[in-house]
Each structure stands twice: as C-alpha cells, then as structure tokens.
Amino acid sequence: MSLFGNILKSIFPEKKPMKITTIDAREAKALIDNGAILVDVREPGERSGGYIANDRNLPLSRLTPVPIEAAGKPVIFYCASGARTRMNASALDAIGGAEPKILAGGIMGWAQAGYPIARG
Numbered sequence: 001m002s003l004f005g006n007i008l009k010s011i012f013p014e015k016k017p018m019k020i021t022t023i024d025a026r027e028a029k030a031l032i033d034n035g036a037i038l039v040d041v042r043e044p045g046e047r048s049g050g051y052i053a054n055d056r057n058l059p060l061s062r063l064t065p066v067p068i069e070a071a072g073k074p075v076i077f078y079c080a081s082g083a084r085t086r087m088n089a090s091a092l093d094a095i096g097g098a099e100p101k102i103l104a105g106g107i108m109g110w111a112q113a114g115y116p117i118a119r120g
Contacts (some may be wrong), residue, residue, distance in 0.1 A: 012044040020093040022086070025113035028076050028103050036074040041085060050117035052078065052110055060088055067095045074099035078092070082106040100111075 024029070032038055038055040040047065055078075058068070060081060068075050075096040077085045084094060085102045093100050103109060109119050 018090060018093040019098070020089050020096060020102060022082075022102045022104045023076070024104050025110045027120060028078075028101070029103070029113075029115060030112070031074050031076060036076050037070050039068065039075060040107075041077055041079050041088070046080065050107065050111075050119050053116065053118040054109060056097055060084060060091075063088075063091060063095070065094060067097060070097035072100075074101055075091050076101040076103055078103035078110070079106045081108050099104065 013052070028036075029039075032052075032054075038052055040051055040055045040057045041060045041063075042057070043059045043061060044057060051057075056068075060079075076113065077092050077096065077100065079085050082102065082105050085106065089102065107117065
C-alpha cells in the first residue's frame with residue numbers, strides 16, 4: 001500500500017460490519033430457553049409497567065463500553081418498542097459479545113406474541 005493509502009487508513013479506519021441482528025419474539029423465546037442473556041435497556045422507572053422475567057436491567061443512560069459477560073451465549077437487547085435498541089445498535093453491538101440481538105418490537109412485541117410480562 002502506498003504512503004498516502006496508509007495515511008488515509010490511519011485517519012479513516014475501516015468500519016467492522018456490525019454483528020447485531022434483529023429477531024422476533026418467537027426466536028428470542030427459543031434463545032432464552034436455551035440460555036441466552038436478556039438485557040432491558042430501559043430506565044429503571046419504565047420497568048414498573050412490566051419486564052421480561054430473568055432479564056438484566058442495563059439502561060442506555062448508564063451504558064459503558066465494557067462487554068457483557070455472556071460466556072459465548074447470545075445477548076438479546078430490548079426496550080419498550082424496539083426503537084431505542086435500533087437507534088443504539090452500534091453501541092449495543094460493541095458490548096453484546098459474539099451474538100448480539102435486538103428483540104423486534106421490544107417488550108410490546110413480546111407481549112403481542114403472547115409471552116408473559118413480569119410485574120413488581
């Protein structure tokens with residue numbers, strides 16, 4: 001590569017393609033049943049309206065670049081409708097391990113598919 005090419009590459013490094021994919025509630029349920037890690041990115045106050053059982057709460061406002069300990073398992077992120085997770089896909093991709101996923105429709109999509117919502 002030429003000197004100019006090396007300079008350009010150092011200024012504008014190649015972007016890695018994102019690994020994160022969007023899955024529906026049925027796919028999420030199957031992955032969760034097989035040990036996937038579920039992460040609610042909503043703020044704690046939003047959880048009073050319900051959440052998916054056995055999830056972890058990691059609000060986007062407190063997101064750090066530290067990867068989630070997933071031990072090779074898929075990590076599924078969700079919010080209320082899926083919009084916040086999609087808007088923050090690159091940040092979630094960076095911390096979601098080898099198989100980061102977004103739950104399409106968020107918790108509303110989960111409920112519409114007939115899956116239970118935990119309260120309390």
